[in-house]
Amino acid sequence: MKVLKWLDEHLEEALLVVFLVVMCLLTGFQVFMRKVLNSSLTWSEELNRFCYIWSGFLSIGYCIKKGTEIRIDMAVNALPRRLRAAVDLLASLVVVLLFALFARGSVTILQEVLASGQTSSAMGLPMKYVYSAPLAGFGLGILRMVQHMLQTARALLRPAQEKGGAV
Numbered sequence: 001m002k003v004l005k006w007l008d009e010h011l012e013e014a015l016l017v018v019f020l021v022v023m024c025l026l027t028g029f030q031v032f033m034r035k036v037l038n039s040s041l042t043w044s045e046e047l048n049r050f051c052y053i054w055s056g057f058l059s060i061g062y063c064i065k066k067g068t069e070i071r072i073d074m075a076v077n078a079l080p081r082r083l084r085a086a087v088d089l090l091a092s093l094v095v096v097l098l099f100a101l102f103a104r105g106s107v108t109i110l111q112e113v114l115a116s117g118q119t120s121s122a123m124g125l126p127m128k129y130v131y132s133a134p135l136a137g138f139g140l141g142i143l144r145m146v147q148h149m150l151q152t153a154r155a156l157l158r159p160a161q162e163k164g165g166a167v
Contacts, residue, residue, distance in 0.1 A: 012062035012140060019051040019058075026051075046122040050130050057137025060099075064144035085156040092149045099138045099145065106134035 030044045063069045076087050110131045118127040 012058050012065065015058050016055055016062060019055045023048050023051045023055075043122040046120055046125075050120075050125070053130060054133045054136075057133040058140065060137045061140030061144040064141060064148060067148075082156060085152050088152050089149055089156070092145050092152070096142055096145050096149075099141045103135055103138040103142065106131075106138060110135060 026044045026048050030041055030048075033039050033041055076084055079087065110128065113127050113131045119125060120127060120130070
């Protein structure tokens with residue numbers, strides 16, 4: 001149970017830190033190799049790109065969890081608390097449906113890559129690992145958005161602590 005709680009609270013954050021550290025170290029090492037040793041690594045840029053791709057997709061769930069996703073909420077914030085929560089739930093449902101559509105498309109592309117057996121050019125890494133990133137990102141996005149919807153619904157059902165209280 002502790003492991004699940006830790007994963008719920010820190011999964012995306014931990015993976016994003018790992019990818020950032022790998023990208024920084026690889027970039028620094030590549031610069032050192034080129035400028036000091038006058039040599040170049042053939043695989044480092046490719047691995048950096050793959051880490052960047054995974055970071056981009058994992059950040060979907062992280063931003064939703066932290067509430068930092070892009071929103072235009074000036075008009076919504078002017079609404080009464082209960083109506084604001086209802087609009088938030090509706091918008092969240094639309095996002096879940098879009099992410100589900102994107103995840104379905106990701107599965108289709110991943111199946112094609114699996115069938116082709118495609119590998120990366122420099123490292124020979126099976127491309128299924130790279131093409132799994134969108135599915136993981138949209139899956140985590142759906143999970144985090146559903147969690148957000150449950151929190152919003154609980155707050156909606158709870159009596160307001162004060163007039164115009166936040167949801």
